[in-house]
Amino acid sequence: MNRAIFRAFPLLLSANTSNRLRHCVRAMSEVEKAREAALHKDVQANDTIFGKIIRKEIPAQILFEDDEVLAFRDVSPQAPTHFLVIPKRRINMLENAEEGDGALLGKLMLTAAKVAKQEKLADGYRVVVNNGKDGCQSVFHIHLHVLGGRQLNWPPG
Template identity: 45%
Template sequence: MSDCIFCKIAAGEMGTEFIYEDDQVVAFRDINPVAPVHILVIPKKHIPSANELTEADNQLIGHIFQVIKKLAQKENLNQGYRIVNNCGREGGQTVHHLHFHLLGGRNLQWPPG
């Protein structure tokens, strides 16, 4: 999708420094972190939100969670971390490209807000 900022980032068009990349996903630090560790993990394939996932995406989603696990280990989030996916306007989604926030490095409270 030509006007999607995350598609541009995933394609390497924005000069974003990736902390992880493979043929399916990229990961990079959030520019407005809400925790000491705040990493975004996005698929290279444009999927607008979790509502548009199909069974054909099951392997991709499993892969994303394995990448998140590796990143959490690399970031020494041994005491725990949070994975967040916002879906839709009322769910707080502001970029309409499926993405997951890996948050950690401090005690995360509940409810989040």
């Protein structure tokens, strides 16, 4: 489905229905991205887009950085405020995290809370981890999505 359909039939779709259809179209492309990424998850090594951001090979709007974690704005925000929190050391998927990764995974959550406060999300926010193909993980470097700035709907999926 493309944008021409939304322009061709503007009166047939309510604003809410139109927004939901746009979300479905966008979600389908995210599903396709996740399926494609899953085919290459083991060969990506440190050459994911996040590895390039960590190494400063490509730009990102960085919100927080220390020796272990990095937080930056999502390039395709799904809410008024949408940022990612990643470990600088790559863990490709949640199930591949080891016992020794517990402190780092906890630090991701604490960093999410710190940046959410900095971004003035006192009314609330959502923290999401997409894991694996069916979880819509399109970059195989574990990361938290933090979304806020408006009332979020439930259920999300």
